Amino acid sequence: MTESTSLRRTPLHDVHLELGGRMVPFAGWEMPVQYTGIVEEHKAVRNAAGVFDISHMGQLLVSGKGAAAFLNRTLTNDVSKLSPGQGQYTLLLNDKGGVVDDLIAYRTSEREFFLVVNASRIDADWEHLEKQLTEEDDVMMANASDFTAGLAVQGPRSREVFQRVFENSAPYPEKNTILISMTENGPMWLCGTGYTGEDGFEFFVPIEKAVTWFRSIVDAVKAEGGVPCGLGSRDTLRLEMGYPLYGNDLSEGRSPLQAGLGFFVAMEKGDFTGREALAAQKANGMPDKLAAFRMTGTAPPPRPHYPVLHGGQIVGEVCSGTQSPSLSAGIGMTYLPSAIATLGTPIEIEVRGRQFPAEIVKKPFYRKA
Amino acid sequence: MSNIPENLRYRDSHEWIDPTQDPAPVGITDHAQAELTDVVFVDLPKVGAVVTMGQQVCVIESVKAASDIYAPVSGEIVAVNEALQNEPGLINTAPYAGGYIFKIKPSNAAELEQLMTPAAYAAHIG
Numbered sequence: 092m093t094e095s096t097s098l099r100r101t102p103l104h105d106v107h108l109e110l111g112g113r114m115v116p117f118a119g120w121e122m123p124v125q126y127t128g129i130v131e132e133h134k135a136v137r138n139a140a141g142v143f144d145i146s147h148m149g150q151l152l153v154s155g156k157g158a159a160a161f162l163n164r165t166l167t168n169d170v171s172k173l174s175p176g177q178g179q180y181t182l183l184l185n186d187k188g189g190v191v192d193d194l195i196a197y198r199t200s201e202r203e204f205f206l207v208v209n210a211s212r213i214d215a216d217w218e219h220l221e222k223q224l225t226e227e228d229d230v231m232m233a234n235a236s237d238f239t240a241g242l243a244v245q246g247p248r249s250r251e252v253f254q255r256v257f258e259n260s261a262p263y264p265e266k267n268t269i270l271i272s273m274t275e276n277g278p279m280w281l282c283g284t285g286y287t288g289e290d291g292f293e294f295f296v297p298i299e300k301a302v303t304w305f306r307s308i309v310d311a312v313k314a315e316g317g318v319p320c321g322l323g324s325r326d327t328l329r330l331e332m333g334y335p336l337y338g339n340d341l342s343e344g345r346s347p348l349q350a351g352l353g354f355f356v357a358m359e360k361g362d363f364t365g366r367e368a369l370a371a372q373k374a375n376g377m378p379d380k381l382a383a384f385r386m387t388g389t390a391p392p393p394r395p396h397y398p399v400l401h402g403g404q405i406v407g408e409v410c411s412g413t414q415s416p417s418l419s420a421g422i423g424m425t426y427l428p429s430a431i432a433t434l435g436t437p438i439e440i441e442v443r444g445r446q447f448p449a450e451i452v453k454k455p456f457y458r459k460a
Numbered sequence: 461m462s463n464i465p466e467n468l469r470y471r472d473s474h475e476w477i478d479p480t481q482d483p484a485p486v487g488i489t490d491h492a493q494a495e496l497t498d499v500v501f502v503d504l505p506k507v508g509a510v511v512t513m514g515q516q517v518c519v520i521e522s523v524k525a526a527s528d529i530y531a532p533v534s535g536e537i538v539a540v541n542e543a544l545q546n547e548p549g550l551i552n553t554a555p556y557a558g559g560y561i562f563k564i565k566p567s568n569a570a571e572l573e574q575l576m577t578p579a580a581y582a583a584h585i586g
Contacts, residue, residue: 128497129523323524389545391501391521414500414523443503443519 101146102240102301110309110319118211118338120147123321132324133416136287140246140317142308143325149213149236150280150295151206151220157228158202165223165364166196167347169357173198178205178267178282180355182347183219188368189343190350192216193335195284197269205269205280207241207295209337223364240301242308245291245328248315253292255311264292276300286325288332288455327413330422333383333454339395339411340381340424348372349426350381351454380432381410383454386421386440390447393423398441401431409440417457421449462491462585465556469532469572470581476556477532479572483539483563486532488520490555491585496522499551502544505562509537513571518561520551529561533571539563 098121107114112123123144125132135141153162162170168181178197185191192212197205208216213236224230244252253263261272264283272279277297285291296304309319326336335341335350346369347356356369386393393412398405412423427438434453439446468476474492478485493499501521511517511531518529540562544550550559566572576584 124524125497130498327523389501391503391519391526392523394526414521416498416523419500 099147101144102298103144103146103305106302106305106309107144112319112321115322117322118147118209120210122147123319125321125323126319129321129323129327130416132318132320133327135316135318136246136289136320136324136328137417138247138316140244140248140252140291140312140315141320141324142252142305142312142317143243143245143320143322144305145241145243145293146239146298146301147210148241149208149210149216149234150239150241151208151213151216152203152233152235153206153220153230154203154233155228155230156202157230158204159198161224161228161230162196162204163360163363165220166194167356167363167365168196169360170196170198170204171360175200176268176270178269178284182352182355183216184347184363184365184369185219185343186364186368187343188346188348188365188372190337190341190345190347191219191343193337193341193352195282197280197282199269199271199280207282207284207293211338238298239295240298240304241293241295242301242305243285243291243293244308244312245285245287245289246317247290248317249289249291251315252308252311252317255314256307276303286334287328288334288457288459289328326411327416330411330413330424331415331417331455331457333424333456335381335424336411345379345426346372346377349377349379377429379407379426380429381424382427382432382436382451383424383456384422384438384440384449385418385452385456387448387450390421390440390449391442393421393440393442393449399425399427400439400441400446401427401436405441406431406438412440415456422456423449427451462489462494463556464489464491464578464582466578468556468578469575470578470584471530471532471575472584473530475530475532477564477572477575479566483565484533485560485563487555487560488529488551489581493552493555493559496520496524496527497552498523499548502548502551502561504540504542504544505537507537507540511535511537511564513568513574520548520561531564532575533564533566534568535564535566537562538565
């Protein structure tokens, strides 16, 4: 089977083509990398608004009397802190403390949770959760990924976009909240989240309603001075904020502590999968840590897998890397030995056999003026 | 529609060469720059390099990807467009003028005949 025949298409595929989207393979899906250009789309999100197709992402429903206890045993953050209608960033770990996935867990009611997971990890997540499920848990799991499309609206004019589309039929979802709404276009999960550092919302709808929703959102976004956006700008936007991407910056081989995500690990809540390994890392130190770097002069954009050097030795490779459209500089993230993963450390990035200087900097790379 | 000047010859990998000048400037087409969008870095070739037709000679980088540039004909690279070091976006804004990449002294005039005419290139990019 060739790659093109095995790639899945979102329900918005034909509309992407109509809008001039350049389709590329991503996590087993055929997705638009850009419509008009990465930089233009990136700036639209920073200055006005953009809409992204996130239908490839997965949605898992976990419900039942023991749902909260089950998720607190399997995820790193503390779901008991969530009231119905609230969500949190969290991680699913393996026994060794490695990251199986990073996700958002929303509590939709006292006994129901809605998990939004990475496209490439839906099956792995399901498997890791299901194998930890026992009859005593009194928990039901369902995978809604195949029936659900998703859209993300991001940018400072997201509220105006929302108002144009929803008028007064739903309240604007504040940060990290979720609301389930019945609309004339069917049910909708409306979430106050995003992956760009801008204000915005994401919503998930049945796939048969996706085109209707997408067209009305695209019209509203354009009316607010924005554009539809592809995965290219999604990547530059999230990297400017220093947000990790599963597969680049997160993997089963490294812990969330190494990735700098300790804030989302509730060590005090009681036992959870991977906790022991994390406690050992806390006690004994970590072999390496994810560090943010910025190119210090004119240089080609750093890209994933380029060698990273320190003092003439190869010490790692670029995990995420790009040219920041907001900063007009190369930025990236790399795992470095803990001793040198400190602010100001000079490193070099090797591009086609030539070394270009960079230094370790603070995240986020980009801050709103 | 993308601009395909009549006086140039083209390679299927989207480089153009101006055979009416000696040395002949080489760049990438309007179609190619529109596909790449947002050129952010140009790794210029070395002046004095002797290259053969179809040899990879340098790399231009957009936010999206790094793209190889191939020599449309054999010859010696006698000049490079230094302006691209500070202003790589010239490739987007003026692909056939200020955005040329290098100048080459062709060593075999017959090779120019193997390149695409404007009509052939227009058909190639559909």
